Amino acid sequence: DVKVTQSSRYLVKRTGEKVFLECVQDMDHENMFWYRQDPGLGLRLIYFSYDVKMKEKGDIPEGYSVSREKKERFSLILESASTNQTSMYLCASSLEDNQPQHFGDGTRLSIL
Amino acid sequence: RKEVEQDPGPFNVPEGATVAFNCTYSNSASQSFFWYRQDCRKEPKLLMSVYSSGNEDGRFTAQLNRASQYISLLIRDSKLSDSATYLCVVIPGGSYIPTFGRGTSLIVHP
Numbered sequence: 001d002v003k004v005t006q007s008s009r010y011l012v013k014r015t016g017e018k019v020f021l022e023c024v025q026d027m028d029h030e031n032m033f034w035y036r037q038d039p040g041l042g043l044r045l046i047y048f049s050y051d052v053k054m055k056e057k058g059d060i061p062e063g064y065s066v067s068r069e070k071k072e073r074f075s076l077i078l079e080s081a082s083t084n085q086t087s088m089y090l091c092a093s094s095l096e097d098n099q100p101q102h103f104g105d106g107t108r109l110s111i112l
Numbered sequence: 113r114k115e116v117e118q119d120p121g122p123f124n125v126p127e128g129a130t131v132a133f134n135c136t137y138s139n140s141a142s143q144s145f146f147w148y149r150q151d152c153r154k155e156p157k158l159l160m161s162v163y164s165s166g167n168e169d170g171r172f173t174a175q176l177n178r179a180s181q182y183i184s185l186l187i188r189d190s191k192l193s194d195s196a197t198y199l200c201v202v203i204p205g206g207s208y209i210p211t212f213g214r215g216t217s218l219i220v221h222p
Contacts, residue, residue, distance in 0.1 A: 031208045042214035043156075043199075050208060090155055097208045098144040100201070103155040 002027045006091050006104035013111055019078040021107055023091030031094045032074035033101065034058075034066065036087040043090065049074055081111045115139060116202050118213035125220055129190045133216045135200030136182045143205035145176055145183050150197045150215065159185075159198070190220045 007022035025032065033048045035058075045058030047066040055066050063085060067075045074093075078085055088108050092101040117136045125131050137145075145162035160167065162174040162183050173186040183202075187194055200213040 040214075043212045045209070048209065088153075094208060097206060098203050099208070100144075100146045100158050100161065101210060102158065106155045108153075 002102040004093055004102050004104040006107050008107050011109045013081050017081045019081050021076040021089055023074045024072050025093040029093035029095050033092040034076045035090045038087050083111050086111045115211045116213040118200055118216045122217035122219050125190055130188050132186045133198055134182050134184050135213050137202045139204050141204050142202045144203040146201040147185050148199040156199055192220050195220045
């Protein structure tokens with residue numbers, strides 16, 4: 001079974017802080033993704049990566065950056081957290097093109 | 113027009129009922145299709161892939177209609193535990209970037 005692990009289930013930070021969300025997958029998947037999910041808006045893609053050190057912007061990259069230094073780890077960084085970044089953040093991975101994604105448990109992030 | 117559209121519901125059905133959801137997609141080059149289930153405040157979990165010939169997994173049946181560009185999910189003999197949001201996912205050919213529908217809410221009551 002694929003295991004995607006996110007570093008925190010719940011996180012509370014202050015406006016202006018730099019926030020790191022970590023995601024690790026154990027199945028040697030090529031592709032990794034970061035989403036946020038808000039009520040009524042569905043899943044929105046922030047960034048994705050198809051290989052080590054490669055990254056591509058998704059639909060809502062503003063205010064975020066990512067890092068993929070190792071194949072199994074994909075980090076999401078909020079450069080200067082703002083209250084409108086309060087959300088559920090979901091990491092996912094997939095083996096290759098046209099394959100389904102597997103999600104981590106999610107991180108509920110609150111920015112005060 | 114949204115790329116993947118679902119009726120948000122909620123579909124409110126009694127235990128034992130049969131219920132069906134549809135999901136339409138706009139990209140005719142789409143090649144891979146999936147249904148996910150998401151419980152409240154939890155992550156989406158893969159329910160089943162959708163194959164061209166249709167496929168069944170226990171009480172769940174998924175079908176693809178390429179001509180009309182929609183996929184469907186049929187749930188027979190609904191259980192209380194089937195209450196969740198069902199997300200439709202479509203991936204264009206040669207891509208690894210899925211498009212998610214916003215989900216259909218199902219409530220199964222006693």
